[in-house]
């Protein structure tokens with residue numbers, strides 16, 4: 001209990017520090033802004049500069065939308081929303097999600113199998129399923145990493161490395177994010193087409209949620225009923241489809257500024273992109289925790305394609321009933337398979 005209290009206090013202090021760090025402009029940022037303003041006033045004259053800053057429209061030879069406006073006044077609102085609100089709030093949310101799974105690991109612990117494995121296997125994921133899953137996992141995680149670098153790299157990395165290296169790092173992150181983003185969209189469509197049918201919610205899932213997935217508190221180890229996917233997996237699947245589609249669509253709007261998008265369109269797309277990506281990243285922190293360490297036997301299914309009979313019975317009893325006649329005997333020396341034929 002004492003440990004839980006200490007961890008919660010430490011967590012709150014760390015979250016507050018992150019918020020404070022982001023909400024204050026650095027000394028270098030402030031100095032740079034002041035110098036730039038002074039230079040502009042000297043160069044163009046105070047009245048001219050005031051008009052430009054106020055968003056007054058001038059004339060140019062460009063034919064693009066808003067071509068005459070040098071500084072967009074509402075753009076300042078976007079800048080404040082993004083840099084002073086979204087970016088610190090997102091850091092707190094992501095860091096908070098990571099801390100929650102760390103706490104879950106130490107306070108609740110992973111969900112282990114209640115009975116010994118039988119050694120008999122059921123095929124759960126085909127080669128195609130696994131290729132799709134791991135390609136999506138790689139694409140998503142590298143997009144998340146490069147996206148976070150674009151938002152936070154200037155705070156965490158830039159001050160500590162030489163400018164040239166920083167330039168290379170951030171250029172690579174930007175190019176990677178821009179080019180791989182559309183691939184995420186394509187993978188998302190494949191995932192929608194391949195797994196939507198088994199991800200439709202049923203009455204069984206309501207019971208699963210009411211028992212908190214049999215993962216925490218008095219329900220821990222109660223193994224509520226589930227078909228091929230349980231309620232939690234279906235929720236994470238639809239979270240990926242819905243917010244993935246929003247993130248990918250807003251990303252394409254930002255990637256291809258060739259549809260007469262105005263600055264406002266780009267600002268809105270940018271905020272929508274950040275919010276949807278944030279929801280996805282936080283959601284998948286929990287998915288990755290459960291897949292990697294939170295549930296004994298889950299990862300081997302997605303790696304080898306096969307799960308143990310005990311795992312199938314305990315976590316997906318309805319699915320087990322449907323497929324139990326396809327059980328494969330483990331190739332263990334000296335044991336008979338289900339047809340009574342020795343493997344020796």
Ligand code: HEM
Nearest residue numbers: 136137140141195229233237284288291292298299301302
């Ligand atoms: C290291 C990272 C990850 C690990 C260890 C992991 C692990 C797993 C495992 C073990 C399963 C199978 C669960 C079962 O058999 O019931 C699974 C399913 C799935 N994963 Fe991941 N995953 C990772 C990353 C991701 C990412 C980044 C995405 C998408 C952005 C993703 C999307 C999915 C989906 C859609 C399913 C199918 C859920 C269902 O309908 O049952 N995974 N993952």
